[in-house]
Amino acid sequence: MNKILSGKVREVYEAGEGRLQIVATDRISAFDVILGSTIPNKGVALTQISNFWFDFTSGIVPNHILSTDVSPRAVLVKKLEMLPYEFIVRGYMFGSLWKEQQAAGEYQLAEKLPAPIVTPAAKNSAGHDENITLEQLRQGLGAAEADKICGICLRLYEACAEYALQKGILIADTKFEFGYDRDGVLTLGDEIFTPDSSRFWSAEEYRTGVSPKSYDKQFVRDWLIGQGLDGVEPGPELPEEIIRTTEGLYKECYRRITGKAEYTI
Numbered sequence: 001m002n003k004i005l006s007g008k009v010r011e012v013y014e015a016g017e018g019r020l021q022i023v024a025t026d027r028i029s030a031f032d033v034i035l036g037s038t039i040p041n042k043g044v045a046l047t048q049i050s051n052f053w054f055d056f057t058s059g060i061v062p063n064h065i066l067s068t069d070v071s072p073r074a075v076l077v078k079k080l081e082m083l084p085y086e087f088i089v090r091g092y093m094f095g096s097l098w099k100e101q102q103a104a105g106e107y108q109l110a111e112k113l114p115a116p117i118v119t120p121a122a123k124n125s126a127g128h129d130e131n132i133t134l135e136q137l138r139q140g141l142g143a144a145e146a147d148k149i150c151g152i153c154l155r156l157y158e159a160c161a162e163y164a165l166q167k168g169i170l171i172a173d174t175k176f177e178f179g180y181d182r183d184g185v186l187t188l189g190d191e192i193f194t195p196d197s198s199r200f201w202s203a204e205e206y207r208t209g210v211s212p213k214s215y216d217k218q219f220v221r222d223w224l225i226g227q228g229l230d231g232v233e234p235g236p237e238l239p240e241e242i243i244r245t246t247e248g249l250y251k252e253c254y255r256r257i258t259g260k261a262e263y264t265i
């Protein structure tokens, strides 16, 4: 198969007849840099967590999945004409939203928002995204299409956040990518509700004012910051202990969401 893209984490192959095969590797990136170590079975966790959610949300919006039987870390999907935007849904005050409003002092760190919001970003060719306003999104896509997609994003977030909470995971925020299929049907693509595309917090340990325990890359990000290595290229190797802990977090996340004890390998 012809490789058409090697992303930070995933490899995308042309699979003929308007199809792609997306393979999730065990690479880990943080601060937009691929790190020097891999996390065992991370790609399997990502693929199988995302597959669970695509199935769970298939009644809300059509998605790109054609087959999940290819390999434990790969999916066969419809090749989409991707929109040049990312749709981020936030239920809690954290990350770039926290930075933006910190000075105003209206919220505490990690505080639940009165209602979830969509904060769109424009994808640029360098792979770095730029936050845009809803008005800019409406200008880019047309108001009706922009509002329709934002509505879908909120429905996806609400349905999945409710499910995840029952499993002890609080979905603080998450990112979606959409495209159009050959028939022009709006279709959900990429991966959804994975620890790489979302912030997952431990519901048991969550409280406002502190950075919550996360089932995602926050642990690695915090370690990099502590070492002064955040954003440093080439990405540093991680100590064995950080690799093991991160491996455990991805597995725990998989177990909680899918209800399965072990990866299907």
Ligand SMILES: Nc1ncnc2c1ncn2[C@@H]1O[C@H](COP(=O)(O)OP(=O)(O)O)[C@@H](O)[C@H]1O
Pocket: 005, 006, 007, 008, 009, 010, 011, 012, 020, 064, 077, 078, 079, 080, 081, 082, 127, 177, 179, 189, 190, 191
């Ligand atoms: N169904 C699809 N059709 C076409 N492109 C897709 C589809 N689903 C995901 N993609 C693209 O495939 C790439 C996945 O690789 P990834 O490792 O996430 O790359 P990146 O480093 O750009 O985030 C992304 O660029 C994503 O937009």
Ligand SMILES: [Mg+2]
Pocket: 007
């Ligand atoms: Mg990506």
